[in-house]
Amino acid sequence: MSRDRQRQQHSESEPRTDPSPPPTTTRQKLDNQQQDTSPTSLWDNLSQQWLTRRALREFDRRTVLLAVPVPPDRTGNEDTHSAQLKRFARYGGPSLEDLRAYLGPRTAPPQNRTMVSHQSSSGKRAKSGSEPDVPSKRKKTPVQNLRQQVLTENMAISERELNTASNTASQIQKTSAYDKNFEQHLIDHGVYPDGYDGGRDPANWEEISNRLAQPRLSLSSSSLSREEFRIFQQKNRLALNKGMVMSTVFPTLAGSAPIPNAQDLPFTNLKALTDGTITKAQPDFYDGARPAELSIHIREELGGYIVPATNTAAPCLANFFAEGKGTIGALDTAYRKALYEGALGARGVHQLRSYIGPKTLLDNNAYTITSTYSGGLLSIYCVHPALSDDSQRIDYLMTHVTGWALTGDPDQFRRGVAALRNARDWAKERREELIAAANSKAQNPNRAGSGSATEGSLSPSSNEPTLPDPAISTDELALHTAN
Template sequence: MSPEKTAPRNRKRQLPTKAEPTTDSLQPPTAKRRKLENQQRHRTPSSFWDNLSRQWLTPRALREFDRRTVWPAAPVPSNRIGKENIHLAGLKRFARHGGPSLGSLRAYPEPGTTTLSHQTMNSSQSGSRKRARTGRESDTSSKTRRTSAYDGGFEQHLIDHNVYPEGYGGFSNLREPHNCEEIHARLAIPRASLSPSRFSREDFWNFKEKNQDALTENKVMSKVFPIIAGTCDIPSQENLLFGNLKDLTDGSITKAKPDFFDGTRPAELHRQIRADLDPYIVPSTNTTAPCVPNFFTEGKGADGSSAVCKRQALYDGALGARGVHELRSYIDGGKSYDNNAYTITSTYHGGTGDLTIYSTHPTPSNDPQNPIEYRMTQLDGWKMTRAPDTFRQGATALRNARDWAQEKRKELIAAANGKALNPESSELDSSTHSFMSPSTNGIIDQESDTSTDELTLESAPHAGSSDRIPVGSRKDSPLKVSSSRSVTRSSARASGDGRK
């Protein structure tokens, strides 16, 4: 009797079988899934489009239209002949003899052009693969640009919420801030650091070279803008998301993120004031960042859009003007409007070399839903790459604007701190004109119609709309309160107080 045959033994070590992956197990998302999730996370809310008074034809609007449109399902083809009914031997014989004639088909290439068509197709596919690999488009192809949240729809949204850009509703002195001439005179005061002896023609050519080499927005703001803004002891920050501020409109637009802004160190403002006005004057969740920002700059590279830059400045300026308005209302014990501007914004385009300075101020509105209007006003503009004198004028204005904005912050913060420390004291009126002049030890004559020098305003408050002090035309004249009383300034402040 022969022994039973047994199956050959597997000498290899048996590995334990892996359990089938369950749907509950966490798997890294695919690139396509991550892209879809990112698009959903950053998609503009539907309420943004529903509440626009006017729809603009932008890439974002087209994507929203596609999202809301229900496209009909593709028709299902009718059932074809079953495989069992196909005579495979006959089909193969038919194919060996050349198959059906394609000569009657439309758009079928003529004999002899097949090779050329094949080469063209391969060239097109090669170009597509090259663009996918290098990220560059050919000269003849249409360029796909990145879309921005700061498009025409964004500007329309701000207008619908009473935030008006430069020139909206026509140009009129009624829409300008009452202290517009005062700001103009302050911006024009010469600075010693920009005199021809200290900023030479060679320095100007060096600036032009750096501006030419700065192709991106980051390079413009890190290499070019500091030359214009100079160096001074003013708390500032760059590219900081304003994530702590209360929404300016209905919450359907992106949070502001200025390229550059000036503010005040939080320690200089009373803790109770910061707590009470936190969503208006403390822009970031980082409590060490400057607060009460009222000077902003938005920049763009050579290929950047100047229209987008201006819309960003409009948004920044409205947030800054709202914070200053809330601080003034805290001082006065109520809503106060003096139609004066305390907020400055500026834009710089590296491709064109254009520097533009704006002011933003609040005014009362008749709209019960939006009781405050914010208006943007252009103060001046310069072609910084044109000539050394033009550069000096623009840089002088920007540096003076930073100093002026800091002076206004200090005035308001000093008054607010006094109010917080002495809550029982009498409230200041809406113009905050009861400040003492440091040199005369008395209140500035509010009925005076003589000239003033803006350099003395660092320790004096700003007068209201009804008691403004007119500014003289001479930039180098001392402050004259009346014919028999004058305030002198130090030579350091007359030359730009030592700031670069």
């Protein structure tokens, strides 16, 4: 009784610390919160918040994180309590007799102790294949077996939970940046998806639609057999994720036209489209111009709008974008990425046209194409700038141009692929026109109104581009079949 009372006195006098880590669920929540790098201002400034995974993680960050106890700062206290801990340990530590199912301290069987002492005194060791070096295990009681089984099952469950949480967190990190709240953020800053603005179509929408509907010699019935269409269907069926779509399916759609392009390149050099709280754009595919084609003075002056990356060899002045998703991907994510990237491209074109001259800047025409592809469905959009209703900023409006189900039949496949390739050619022609005009402006040292014009001093006008002969195709297959 005196030893138990002494143990109780020591346990009451010593500070109790809990060195065990937080529960698995709490650690999982903290890991997910650390993965979400969105600043707090992104959520505070949304006009409407949607219930998404990222929103729930932000809620946990603001509530659960505060509830997790923070361990006290023990810096410098180790020497103070060291003597007390050693003295407490010499008396046996805390008493465990009141714990349910406690079996008492484990001691070696008498025969094992005798065998060990005998071996140590004689200095002999057991040979391989005879008696083992370790003591023989004693038979466990039913309570011990049950306890061991419970511990084993708990360890297996914890390991499965950690693996599942890790896989789920990595999957959320890839897709949650472009959720419903991301779209709401773009809307709050004047970047509108298709149909949101009430149908303010660009003035050249009909011209773009007619150009995209033109047939191509490389995709005629004589050039594209039904067997080749079957092969495309098989590739599309096997493309389960974005990487497989962009590596096996999209090259068939894009063709082999000699247009500078890049894939999966982060746009780290562009200025923020909104307030800087959303992630940098990273298109799955985009077309642009070779940097050497544009004057170095223009690239230096407008680099934050038309030079997407710090890599000087990457195509600049991007105005064609493509986003792909596999059969297990989310099409709405690709749509929001296409909206975001199309607005960045339209802003770059707007800045370059402002450099050329402000008289025809806001002509209500589109010069940027963005597209999505998922599960055989191809959608093509155009994005154009327009003055906001209060004339205080430039809005960017997304408008649907055409769409095709490419896996339906060979005729739909030909017409859909022709529309995508025509869109690439059309965007390339607009880039070349703008670059030629901008370089001419840069070579004239006496040009008036150098630099980007402000949006408030612009007067809208019309500037319809001249479309080339639709029968002319620029891809290699068309040139080969045209003879």
